[in-house]
Amino acid sequence: MTKDHVEIWNSCLSVIKDIVTEQGYKTWFEPIVPLSLTDNVLTLQVPSQFFYEYLEAHYIDLLKTVIKRFVGAKGKLEYRIPVDSTNTFGSITLPSANRNFPKNPIGQPAPERLSSGPINPFVIPGLKKLQIDSQLNENYTFENFIEGECNRLARTAGMRVAKEPGKTAFNPLVIYSGTGLGKTHLCHAIGLETKRLHPEKTVLYVQAEQLSTQYVTANKNNNRPDFINFYQMIDVLIIDDIQFLAGKAGTQDVFFHIFNHLQQNNKQIVITSDKFPSDLQGMEDRLLSRFKWGLTADLQSPDLSTRTSIIREKLRDNGITFPEDVVQYIASNVRNNIRELEGVMNSLMAQSLLNKKAVTIDMAQQIIDRFVRNTVKEVSVEYIINIVCEYFKITPEQMSLNTRKRQVVQARQIAMYLSKKYSNASLVSIGQQCGKKDHATVHHACKTIANQLETDKQFKVMFADIEKKIALS
Ligand code: ADP
Numbered sequence: 012m013t014k015d016h017v018e019i020w021n022s023c024l025s026v027i028k029d030i031v032t033e034q035g036y037k038t039w040f041e042p043i044v045p046l047s048l049t050d051n052v053l054t055l056q057v058p059s060q061f062f063y064e065y066l067e068a069h070y071i072d073l074l075k076t077v078i079k080r081f082v083g084a085k086g087k088l089e090y091r092i093p094v095d096s097t098n099t100f101g102s103i104t105l106p107s108a109n110r111n112f113p114k115n116p117i118g119q120p121a122p123e124r125l126s127s128g129p130i131n132p133f134v135i136p137g138l139k140k141l142q143i144d145s146q147l148n149e150n151y152t153f154e155n156f157i158e159g160e161c162n163r164l165a166r167t168a169g170m171r172v173a174k175e176p177g178k179t180a181f182n183p184l185v186i187y188s189g190t191g192l193g194k195t196h197l198c199h200a201i202g203l204e205t206k207r208l209h210p211e212k213t214v215l216y217v218q219a220e221q222l223s224t225q226y227v228t229a230n231k232n233n234n235r236p237d238f239i240n241f242y243q244m245i246d247v248l249i250i251d252d253i254q255f256l257a258g259k260a261g262t263q264d265v266f267f268h269i270f271n272h273l274q275q276n277n278k279q280i281v282i283t284s285d286k287f288p289s290d291l292q293g294m295e296d297r298l299l300s301r302f303k304w305g306l307t308a309d310l311q312s313p314d315l316s317t318r319t320s321i322i323r324e325k326l327r328d329n330g331i332t333f334p335e336d337v338v339q340y341i342a343s344n345v346r347n348n349i350r351e352l353e354g355v356m357n358s359l360m361a362q363s364l365l366n367k368k369a370v371t372i373d374m375a376q377q378i379i380d381r382f383v384r385n386t387v388k389e390v391s392v393e394y395i396i397n398i399v400c401e402y403f404k405i406t407p408e409q410m411s412l413n414t415r416k417r418q419v420v421q422a423r424q425i426a427m428y429l430s431k432k433y434s435n436a437s438l439v440s441i442g443q444q445c446g447k448k449d450h451a452t453v454h455h456a457c458k459t460i461a462n463q464l465e466t467d468k469q470f471k472v473m474f475a476d477i478e479k480k481i482a483l484s
Pocket residue numbers: 151155156157158162188189190191192193194195196197321349350353
């Protein structure tokens with residue numbers, strides 16, 4: 012009798028358990044859910060992108076070994092990251108470095124979702140009633156969204172809206188804040204809570220950028236009416252980062268129609284923006300005046316006690332403890348941005364797991380220096396590629412070529428290393444932009460450069476030259 016995916020994964024776990032630390036096993040392996048085993052490909056569900064990158068960076072050799080052993084020599088591994096727990100279509104498939112061909116670029120819906128969605132990629136085909144993949148991230152709940160002075164109004168308004176969508180004065184609800192302060196998290200929480208309280212309602216989360224791309228495609232295929240119809244059927248429409256529509260007259264126009272229709276029918280609209288509505292340049296007045304009908308709630312930089320609570324919550328979630336002085340140190344030194352705070356915490360937690368040492372203020376300080384200094388001045392991968400190419404006197408196209416020419420390979424590896432250090436982009440996205448490589452290649456490049464920096468003085472001087480140009484930007 013052939014074994015099924017659960018049995019096989021359990022066999023893998025029995026070996027893994029003997030090899031990794033108890034803490035490592037608990038943190039990185041217990042949350043994994045085996046989904047299927049088809050054609051020698053074992054598919055595992057992991058909770059997040061970070062989780063996936065962490066596994067691939069730290070445990071890939073171990074995973075490779077156990078997969079080969081229990082699935083067979085042809086065994087391959089693939090990951091799924093759920094974006095919506097309520098149906099299996101809502102997931103992103105990612106290849107493992109253990110797979111030898113790339114399958115799905117990150118951020119693209121899994122192919123089964125794209126292949127037969129006639130009107131809209133969110134529609135799940137084959138079901139009678141309108142069933143859509145809400146595109147909600149189940150990790151972004153109200154429960155996880157720590158309440159503080161800085162977000163009380165927006166949080167409360169969000170909960171009201173979820174309780175009675177379309178029936179409160181908060182329609183539209185416009186959530187506004189600078190970057191990394193919780194807009195995306197909060198609007199997912201609203202969507203999830205709405206679905207929990209009103210399972211019959213159709214909820215959809217969409218980034219304004221996606222909306223715009225879909226509209227352009229629909230227009231090209233003469234599908235504008237279908238596009239509008241689809242959106243008019245939604246009960247709770249959540250549009251993230253509306254500032255993206257600035258200057259996009261076509262999408263604004265179509266959104267205006269959808270907006271009016273939904274509002275007239277007492278459907279709920281939630282919008283986030285990184286600019287105050289009246290500062291949204293390039294946005295039509297008629298749209299802006301619609302936004303003013305509702306409530307604009309802002310999220311402010313977190314105060315000390317909120318920051319402390321967020322840190323404690325993160326530690327509790329991961330079953331890790333930090334000494335109290337370290338908690339206080341982090342809370343006092345990472346002030347402006349919750350995304351940064353999370354970055355610092357993830358890094359420190361990973362270090363403490365790997366080194367099996369208690370985290371100290373010194374370690375925290377080093378990581379904060381790196382994160383906070385670098386993300387304040389965030390630069391794009393594209394910008395870094397341009398600087399590196401200029402230095403090596405090649406074009407970005409040449410840098411992307413699949414060649415083993417030393418100079419090109421080196422330029423690409425440096426661009427990857429600097430992108431990891433200075434941009435907020437994920438390894439997957441860096442790889443995509445640097446010659447369509449996968450994240451394992453980026454990881455390898457970063458290691459190579461770090462090595463060279465330690466061992467090759469001449470290289471170090473050259474590297475410092477390039478880095479200076481980025482730092483001065
Ligand atoms: P924005 O969309 O405003 O740029 P995000 O919603 O992406 O910000 O938030 C950045 C990170 O900070 C996310 O991982 C989110 O979960 C976390 N975060 C933001 N606000 C809170 C909060 N009040 N409690 C817990 N985590 C938060």
